[in-house]
Amino acid sequence: MDVVLQQFINGVTVGGFYALIALGYTMVYGVLKLINFAHGDLCILAAFIGLTVLTSGLGGANAGALLLAAAFIVAAVAVGIAGAVLEFTAYRPLRKAHRLSAVVSALGASMLIENGIMLIWSPQVQVFPANLLPDLTWKIGSASISFVQVMIIAGSLILMAALYFYVHHTRFGTAIRAAAIDQDAARLMGINVNRVIASVFVVGPALGAVGGLFVGLYYREAYFNMGWIYGLNAFIAAIIGGIGNIPGAMLGGLLLGLFNAFAAGYVSSSWQEAITFALLIAILLVRPTGILGERVAEKI
Amino acid sequence: MSRKWIVSTLVALAFALATSAVFAANPIVIGVQAPITGQYANEGQGIEKGVKLIAKQINDQGGLLGRTIEVKTCDDGGQASQAAICARQLVNDGVLAVIGTYTSGAALAAEPIYARANVIQTSDGTSDQLTAGGYKTFFRNAPPNSAEAKFTAEYLVNGKKFQRIAVLSDHSSFAKGLSDAVVQAVKDDGGNLVYSGFITAGSQDYTAVLTKIKSVNPDVLYFSGYYPDGGLIRAQMEQLDMGATFVGGDANQNVAFAKIAGNAAKGAIIINVPSPDNLPYPEAKQFLADYKAAYGQEPPSIYTFTNADGFRAVIAAVKATQSTDPAKLIPWLHDLKDFQGLTGTFSWDATGERIGSPFTAFEIQADGSYKIVYPESATQ
Numbered sequence: 001m002d003v004v005l006q007q008f009i010n011g012v013t014v015g016g017f018y019a020l021i022a023l024g025y026t027m028v029y030g031v032l033k034l035i036n037f038a039h040g041d042l043c044i045l046a047a048f049i050g051l052t053v054l055t056s057g058l059g060g061a062n063a064g065a066l067l068l069a070a071a072f073i074v075a076a077v078a079v080g081i082a083g084a085v086l087e088f089t090a091y092r093p094l095r096k097a098h099r100l101s102a103v104v105s106a107l108g109a110s111m112l113i114e115n116g117i118m119l120i121w122s123p124q125v126q127v128f129p130a131n132l133l134p135d136l137t138w139k140i141g142s143a144s145i146s147f148v149q150v151m152i153i154a155g156s157l158i159l160m161a162a163l164y165f166y167v168h169h170t171r172f173g174t175a176i177r178a179a180a181i182d183q184d185a186a187r188l189m190g191i192n193v194n195r196v197i198a199s200v201f202v203v204g205p206a207l208g209a210v211g212g213l214f215v216g217l218y219y220r221e222a223y224f225n226m227g228w229i230y231g232l233n234a235f236i237a238a239i240i241g242g243i244g245n246i247p248g249a250m251l252g253g254l255l256l257g258l259f260n261a262f263a264a265g266y267v268s269s270s271w272q273e274a275i276t277f278a279l280l281i282a283i284l285l286v287r288p289t290g291i292l293g294e295r296v297a298e299k300i
Numbered sequence: 301m302s303r304k305w306i307v308s309t310l311v312a313l314a315f316a317l318a319t320s321a322v323f324a325a326n327p328i329v330i331g332v333q334a335p336i337t338g339q340y341a342n343e344g345q346g347i348e349k350g351v352k353l354i355a356k357q358i359n360d361q362g363g364l365l366g367r368t369i370e371v372k373t374c375d376d377g378g379q380a381s382q383a384a385i386c387a388r389q390l391v392n393d394g395v396l397a398v399i400g401t402y403t404s405g406a407a408l409a410a411e412p413i414y415a416r417a418n419v420i421q422t423s424d425g426t427s428d429q430l431t432a433g434g435y436k437t438f439f440r441n442a443p444p445n446s447a448e449a450k451f452t453a454e455y456l457v458n459g460k461k462f463q464r465i466a467v468l469s470d471h472s473s474f475a476k477g478l479s480d481a482v483v484q485a486v487k488d489d490g491g492n493l494v495y496s497g498f499i500t501a502g503s504q505d506y507t508a509v510l511t512k513i514k515s516v517n518p519d520v521l522y523f524s525g526y527y528p529d530g531g532l533i534r535a536q537m538e539q540l541d542m543g544a545t546f547v548g549g550d551a552n553q554n555v556a557f558a559k560i561a562g563n564a565a566k567g568a569i570i571i572n573v574p575s576p577d578n579l580p581y582p583e584a585k586q587f588l589a590d591y592k593a594a595y596g597q598e599p600p601s602i603y604t605f606t607n608a609d610g611f612r613a614v615i616a617a618v619k620a621t622q623s624t625d626p627a628k629l630i631p632w633l634h635d636l637k638d639f640q641g642l643t644g645t646f647s648w649d650a651t652g653e654r655i656g657s658p659f660t661a662f663e664i665q666a667d668g669s670y671k672i673v674y675p676e677s678a679t680q
Binding site: 139266 | 336339341497498502511531535559560
């Protein structure tokens with residue numbers, strides 16, 4: 001039982017940052033039907049920006065919580081701006097072009113960001129300093145949960161709830177949903193669709209930035225090309241949940257994390273990824289639009 | 301008289317120009333194939349810097365057989381696919397010998413290409429497959445997996461007398477070869493193996509497999525893979541409150557291991573040939589000092605030294621045979637006996653296998669330094 005609980009904690013932690021990154025894919029797809037392949041790299045860029053803030057020594061050695069908050073805010077703001085710039089330069093000029101052109105542009109942007117990180121921060125593994133976070137561990141039976149895991153699980157749940165509220169209970173959120181259903185009709189209703197799209201490209205990467213910095217703080221290392229693997233996993237999480245559907249991305253992220261943990265823990269660690277992805281194929285065979293993906297299917 | 305003097309001066313001048321032109325136009329080209337970027341960039345850059353340092357020292361002393369040594373580097377990123385491209389490129393550049401690469405997979409991919417072109421290849425790759433292919437151009441400059449596995453089993457079973465041994469590997473040809481050999485050697489020594497499994501290198505999250513290992517209650521976890529994963533495994537063992545001792549294979553020896561493992565690094569054991577600082581030989585101390593003076597940093601690991609040893613042996617072969625003909629150099633290198641390397645004396649056998657190199661087990665201290673704990677003869 002304790003092993004089950006421990007695997008659950010392991011899986012939910014990883015699922016938390018998969019979900020945060022998956023939200024960016026799903027929001028962009030919901031509005032533009034575009035897979036933003038540069039999204040994973042934007043999120044990992046946040047880990048590097050956060051690391052730079054954390055090691056800058058601002059406020060001296062005892063700044064602790066304040067420095068950590070500053071790292072999250074700077075990373076989220078910087079990556080949000082990067083997302084907006086990306087939309088304006090790489091996607092907006094191609095909005096009327098063939099869908100494939102935008103995909104190629106997205107892949108190009110991904111390589112640009114990845115190699116930019118390599119040139120700025122060097123190709124070597126960057127290590128986050130120890131003792132950034134309190135070294136606390138709580139025991140539940142023989143299972144244990146550390147401070148950083150609690151922070152990641154709580155932080156991602158709060159952000160996901162906040163995003164859900166923003167999209168479903170604010171005027172601007174209503175505008176996003178309207179633009180997702182029909183851009184022309186939304187425009188006729190007086191919605192500035194360009195601004196809605198730009199906002200999606202700010203909010204998605206900003207949330208992903210928090211996810212990326214969680215990755216860095218949890219494993220305490222970051223390397224320049226890890227955006228690809230996290231982007232791929234989060235993209236898959238978005239698809240399982242039903243791409244274009246925000247609660248679906250959250251659910252997909254958590255499920256992917258749990259699948260990974262239980263496949264490694266109960267079947268075989270060598271087959272971990274094969275088993276995880278076999279399960280995902282099974283889900284997609286039963287529900288081709290993903291678990292919560294009905295509304296998207298109607299649109300296509 | 302004066303005309304004669306002018307003519308002879310001109311002749312001498314022309315001769316000098318001609319020889320210097322030959323000197324400049326016809327250097328001995330040495331290739332470096334190494335991961336300059338990517339996950340093992342640290343190691344690859346160390347190999348390149350070590351080779352360039354030795355080449356510069358020789359050039360400053362007038363070169364080799366009166367010719368300069370020119371170093372050409374190709375970045376294989378630690379990938380087999382890129383390694384094959386590098387090998388063809390270096391062969392086209394007309395290299396005499398290639399130093400590197402760091403990973404066994406990349407060395408294996410390049411091996412047949414160098415063999416066809418009669419280019420000497422000396423790599424630290426420790427996979428046993430490297431010397432099993434019968435390629436006469438391959439010379440391993442680090443001890444093979446099998447030697448390390450025997451020492452590891454001896455340490456785990458007879459030295460520390462661990463009762464419940466768990467073994468973890470990644471899927472790389474190097475790590476898998478090492479863990480298979482350790483599992484076999486542990487069984488041969490009568491040890492009790494309670495778990496043996498794999499991780500996917502670079503996936504960062506190992507809590508799931510570690511939770512499973514924790515449930516079989518081992519007193520030692522041996523990991524045969526590389527330091528970016530090893531450091532994380534050590535940190536995540538601490539996070540999961542696992543009491544087992546961590547013992548890492550030689551690829552865990554890197555300054556980044558302790559940084560990644562953080563507070564959990566202390567007490568971890570790594571098995572390898574002695575670390576650069578602990579090498580007792582005067583040549584090694586001199587090389588270490590020169591390296592620090594030239595680059596203002598420590599070499600990343602012992603592999604900077606073993607690859608330098610490969611290069612030094614090639615230089616010795618050129619000097620001894622007074623030739624750059626592979627047909628003369630290769631038999632000479634196969635007959636190499638008790639060569640004084642930076643990493644101890646070694647010989648090469650007919651398969652290009654390095655013979656002779658003492659392993660040690662050392663413990664990471666609170667300040668990140670290493671302390672040799674086994675065998676006892678090496679701790680004094």
